[in-house]
Amino acid sequence: MTESGAPPEPVERLVDASTLAGVPDGFQRLWTPHRMAYIQAGPEPLKHECPFCEAPKKSDEDGLIVVRGEHAYALLNLFPYNSGHLLVCPYRHVSLYDDATPEETTEIAELTQQAMRVLRKVSRCDGFNLGINQGAVAGAGVEAHLHQHVVPRWNSDANFFPIIARTKALPQLLGEVRQAVADAWA
Template identity: 45%
Template sequence: MDVLYAPWRYTYIKSTVEKEPQECIFCIAPKKPEDESLVLYKGRYSYIIMNLYPYNTGHVMVVPYRHIADIADLTIDELTEMMELVKLSMIVIRKVLKPHGFNIGINIGRVAGAGIDKHVHIHVVPRWNGDTNFMPVIAGVKVISQDVRETYKALREALKEVIHVTKD
């Protein structure tokens, strides 16, 4: 069994525990300009956004617009669209980054690893053979090979192509 080991995220998790944000970043993000918020796609009930603290290049999240902490409280329409956006995310990430696999997950509650535990979201993390190496283990450093904004631009362009193709 592979383990997604990310000790560098402790700084981020600790900062969210120490001071709770005044406003939920997932509620604010879709209201900002997309290139500023890194929102890749807006659906009816949910959206796709780049993760600013990625586990890997291309790490995105699918987030409902409603501020809900648990998937058990989502409607069937919200759940269905979120899974459709997970699928769309995988298609676009495959097109641009050509990963060998994916980790897809939902952390419910802080104890389960949710950095933002009051607004449920689904992580879509591309994985490559050999993408874990000695750097996180020995140096406590994770190497992200591409700037998040550069990845955003590439995924955004591919998303336009994929959506255009599927609508024809």
């Protein structure tokens, strides 16, 4: 009873967290569940196996492969900087660009050009970051297997999250991006 003698107002209790979905609270949420695999793997994901040797052994969907060539292939980056972040890799386990064969470098270049065309069509990006990081000192996450990054960029894709929170907001799930890029590949 309250001081006035009236019964107290009933208190709404939260039964489970699923009842919170959609309740406005002033926060925007960036759902990035694919990052959990990277976080749980620790500082050296896939330390004992090469992800670029393993991916071609899987189905295209499971390996995130969008196209397979004769000497090289393109797949989505499992830990992308932006939606549509592709990697172009030779099948052969070779670490340095100057150790790649002429056939491998030619196909890597051709797949990179085609990746740019496809990503422009699928995502209407405004530009690209292209690059090969050679060695850990140069930023290579997987230094033992050569791979070219093709990162689509948009005029409005930069924000403060990567700088202060080490968080990247990605608007599409990897499976959706892989399907769209694979479907658009000529």
